[in-house]
Amino acid sequence: MNVGKICKRHVITVAPGTDLVAAAGLMREHHVGFLVVVEPEPLAQLGRPVGVLTDRDIVISVVARGADPTLLTAGDVMSREPALAAESDSVEQALHTMRGMGVRRLPVVGSRGALTGILALDDVLDALAAELGEISGTVRNEQRIEGVLRP
Secondary structure: OEHHHHOEOOOOEEOOOOEHHHHHHHHHHHOOOEEEEEEEEOOEEEEEEEEEEEHHHHHHHHHOOOOOHHHOEHHHHOEEOOOOEEOOOEHHHHHHHHHHHOOOEEEEEOOOOOEEEEEEHHHHHHHHHHHHHHHHHHHHHHHHHHHHHOO
């Protein structure tokens, strides 16, 4: 299974120049704690990821320091050069990256480096649960068929 098959394609993005209060408003509006900061890419709908902005970034870097959020942009607070996953990466590779970087989400990029989605640990758990359900269904079905064929 590869990342492109299980990642979410709906990603909330902002430009580096987006004011921080507006970015926080997007998080609230869309019920997310993670925005991908993108630069426009001529042939890409979502742009090229240059950073990520989390609700935790805002709390730790702005609120806890008493900084004025109205004077800051997403680019001022974002984590630069985010860890990425390619659509063609295996889920195992993506999990290794997540573990190594200590993150729960990865922007997903296509072959030209443009943003195509986002992979969260929740997506991996959903995919694994579905696979485990298939396995247990196979075992149950095997037992049912045997019971019919060999009463």
